[in-house]
Amino acid sequence: DKFIGCVKATLGIKKLAEKNDIDCYVYNDIDQATFRIAGCRAGFYPQWFNEHLSVLVPEADIAAGLITYIMKLISGKNVNFIEPFHIEDDFGTFAGGHAGPNDHNDPKWQDNVIIARDVRFAKTSWKYAGAPFAWNRFSPGMKTVAGLYEEDGKYKLITFQAESLPGEHLLATYSHSIFRPVVPVKELFERILRIGATQHYAIVDGDIREELEDFAEIMGFEFYNIK
Template sequence: MRPIPKTKAGLLLIATSRFRELGSELPQGGYELRKISEAARYSEELEKFSEVVYPGIVYTRDDMDNAIKLFKCENVDWVFALFLSWTEDFAWVRFLRDMPLVPIFLGCKVRDEISFKDTFEESDFVEFLSAGGLVGSLEASGSVRRFSRPMLVTSIGRFDELMLKAMHFAHAAAVRSSLRGAVFGLLASYNEVMWSTYVDPYNLFMKAGPELRFMSVTTLVKEINSLDTTLLKKTRGILEEKYEVVPGVDEGKLDASVRASLALESIARKAGVSMVVLNDVDPVLLEEVGLRPGFLPCPGTNDISVVPEGDIGGGLAVYILMQLTGKPVNFIEPFHIDIKQDCFAAGHAGPNDYTDPSGRVKIACDVRFAKTSYKHAGAPFAWYVIPPGLKTMLHVSECNGRFKMVCTLVEALPCKHFLVSYSHGMFRPVSGNSEQLFQSLLEIGVTQHYALAEGDLCDRLRYLAQLLDFDFKIL
């Protein structure tokens, strides 16, 4: 399990000084006391998934200036903004104008029930004014439209609904921040037969966030040759103790596969890379190394992720789902549709995260390359079957300068090892059938590669697409 990044949230709660003193002598407390109590509830709930930076309720222009300064100083990842009642918009428009570009969640709370029947009593009148967040939000929406700030979303709902949406937004903001600090490594090139998977490295940095570094086969070979034998033996021992070794596995080739896996992670760490996009079918790699590294991530590590076939968009999809879940994420391509069972087979050859304890793993020969002339032909790998359950399937690619995200929910079905040399599983779309799913994908225009993670992540991905200005589609 990887820790899910926790964001730093700016809490911006706006009220009006015109009502501030109303009902201050009431036993139940006046407007200001009620707003303070409401603010504490928002802060407490946000603290469950974000570190909260709270400047106090904003009443005046000076309050807003101070809030902006605090948010800038604390370098918040996102801002939760909400109108506690109607208020003048002079503070809000300054925020829209002067706050640096960050993700903003503008919420509007709907009360579960109205706690007064009329406003004849002063306390009820104060409560009526206090409940006017809808008025403030509607007024604010006009300025939102005028400023057209990117990365600003609006949402309305009851408290629990609003906070759930805010949590999804916070997770998306955390991924955005993580992407902007991420470094991907391409080893050593795009896959020359899969042009549709190509992306512009400059666009990747400018729009998605990660910096791309180019890694060499020569560096990998040197690392393989210098690897500590003690580490090799220890790692192999862990693998053999934990997983079934299929009869016929060559011990020398098993050593070579483990050694190459350890070396690949090592050069990635030295290069400051956390996601390696490996062209594992590159002839130079196969001739010089003699195999595809088969045990990534290596036992006891979770800091380096690897995807095959030189697909940077596929790597981006895997990285995003890893950041959202903190759990193992698989790299798949759909193989065929089973009409009778209304499902499809999917998986992938080469490196794949096999560390989910719910999955099934065997150490087996890579039969696909067993009859080649490479020096470690057929070297063993972690042959993995994806565990059953609800999954999010995410595609990311670039088209004419814009990135696109397409996601869908699928049910992974119980499955045994049946596709030799491929980590794999059987899947059924949650909505519609397999033919309809792939008809839609063909119409959208995608590639064959998808990231697969546990659970329903569609709402978080929708927010992330908005924050990154990616085209987005849910099927």
């Protein structure tokens, strides 16, 4: 029943996006109304979004949805949504990922996807508490990481490169990976903090920083390539 409930919630998102021809679906996956109506949050990422060069992002972050959409248009690839969890300075890495639907549809990396319980909500009273979701260890390889932020009416686009490392699933409830940035990890986040940013980023395979710089110039955004 819980699996079917989660699938229904996911199909509801897909049908709403399809009906309204949505380019960027910013989903408030922790809204109480979601749980009252659907019984759980959607735990899967409909392939419809990839087929229509659209994106689905969690946690009601419009700016993060916009950078995810921009990176989708530029790259045409599967784009994922993360926030840094903790720094492991001894290893030069940080853990990053996010709960909620996250694109798990890359056909080359289906072995990285496990159907698992959403343990964050397993002990709640919602109808489908603990419903399964697509638990994704992001694909290994070098990624472009980017975030878009507003401050006092000005927009800042911050980007850097980080390698997603191969490994087992580690962080329950969160699609995730361990990342090794090109810039030393403490220096990286110190520089980001000085610029000013929130916690959300999009990631995509390869290096699209030049394209992001061109986009920022066209839009009149401040651009920060941390390298």
